Amino acid sequence: MSNKDAMVHETPEETKKAPVEETAGETTPPVREIPLHSLDMRRLIALDACTRCGECLLWCPVYDQDQKEAIIPRRKVIDFLRIARNQHGVIAKLMRSDRVNPRLKEILGRMMGYREIGNEEIADFVKNLYECSTCGQCEVVCPAHIDTVNLWEDLRRLIVEAEYGPLESQKALEKSVKAFDNPWQQPRAGRTKWARRAKKDGLIQSEPREIQKTGGKVLLFFGCTASYDVNVKQVAINTINILEALDIDYGVLGKDEKCCGSVLLRMGDPAHERLFRENIEQFNDLGIETLISSCSGCFKTIMQDYPKVGNLNFEVLHTVEYLTRMLKRGQLHFPHPVNRRVTYHDPCHLGRATGGFDAPREIMAAIPGLELVEMPRNREYSRCCGAGGGLKAGYPDIQNRMAQRRVQEAEETGAEALVSCCPFCFQGLNVGISARQSTLAMKDMSSLVAESLLGYDVFERAAAEAAEKAERKVREKEQKAAEKAAQKAEKAEAVTG
Secondary structure (H helix, E strand, O other), X not given: OOHHHHOOOOOOOOOOOOOOEEEOOEEEOOOOOOOHHHOOHHHHHHHHHOOOOOHHHHHOOOOOOOOOHHHOHHHHHHHHHHHHHHHHOHHHHHHHOOOOOHHHHHHHHHHHOOOOOOHHHHHHHHHHHHOOOOOOHHHHHOOOOOOHHHHHHHHHHHHHHOOXXXXXXXXXXXXXXXXHOOOOOOOHHHHHHHHHHHHXXXXXXXXXXXXXXXXXXXXXXXXXXXXXXXXXXXHHHHHHHHHHHOOOOEEEOHHHOOOOOHHHHHHOOOOHHHHHHHHHHHHHOOOOOEEEEOOHHHHHHHHHHHHXXXXXXXXXXXXXXXXXXXXXXOOOOOOOOOOEEEEEOOOOOOXXXXXXXXXXXXXXXXXXXXXXXXXXXXXXXXXXXXXXXXXXXXXXXXXXXXXXXXXXXXHOOOOOEEEEOOHHHHHHHHHHHHXXXXXXXXXXXXXXXXXXXXXXXXXXXXXXXXXXXXXHHHHHHHHHHHHHHHHHHHHHHHHHO
16 A cells, blocks of 8 residues: 555545444543644655655754654654554545445455554654654754654644644643743733843843834844743843844834744644734734844744744844844944853754854854854754753653753863853753753853943843942941940940949
């Protein structure tokens, strides 16, 4: 039987659920069919194109930490095809037809090696499908040039449609995005809390400009991680300081900003289209010329995935690409040296997904005093930190080990800081730094740019000022105590004298 025969499409009306079986008084849940009718021909061809060569096995960063055959790309393709043939193939249809003689079914089953696939086998496939960060490394090395990232996302969508996915540990992310417009289960009103705190702490001079009031031509889209995770606050704060220092005509959405929807798309939830459309309408109505984001995940999603749902009437750039453009036009200069030895981690969504390899390196090369030492795996071969694709939520232990492996690679360069261009990578790599108790400092590219523009690191300066203030208070308290003691002694002497 050919793959073409096995992949017969059915209309929704023809898709039927298997009858509920009863065993010893217990009801067995029916095996739900994976809706192949919603998978386009390109994906079917891609599934059939896998040569089973195993090149992906040599490069997969997840397999590097969990060496199970079932999680590598070639195995996932084989297992999905087996499920698809079992549910949608010609033999499967004959075996389920009431018009075919039972004896003939028995003979056909033996001849063709047909066996019903149950819920347990499908559940195992689902676990393996989600044990993946959708980093795209397998696509880079695939000799058949299979578009694996979109393939995995499409298969996840089918799995969600059949109510087999996502994993239980990932459902909180989905629910949070739908309920709060962010994956961190934080209230919408909390999206701008960081800015008020940053101004109070002296990290920014003024709160970000609101685009609805200023009508700026550049929309800065922060993204959820930089807005809500206090451990990643340097990304948002330094980006604001950069745009203010360069007097860019920018604005932010503030409390009206929503999640970009990447989380839903990567995990296969069709609700991402609704969120995409809402954001597209909001962005288009602003009259902006350019949208920039310091989050590689948001950037990739808006730049590549949004146009599949609706047209964008503006340009989309990662913040580092926007700054590189200014550098080339002579509009950006770095007056202050940043004397550091650093290594750079290419985020999957900025690097492999969109080809954004050069811009970060051009910025670093232009900053005086900065020395870049590359890790062995860089650019399109950059080792994924594991923070994306729902992997961290589904398999935190695997993500932790992946991050540690990448941090180890960074340590071996002799660098003092590990730099990236993505809050997700910042968050993910910090897991590895903490686990290894590494001396590496985690830096976002924006911190290097801001330091060179301002002449100081705002966090170090704020910490020094806070320490000086605290020390001054201690001295004042000690002085007051000494004066009080002296006054008390004088009074005692006057009474006895």
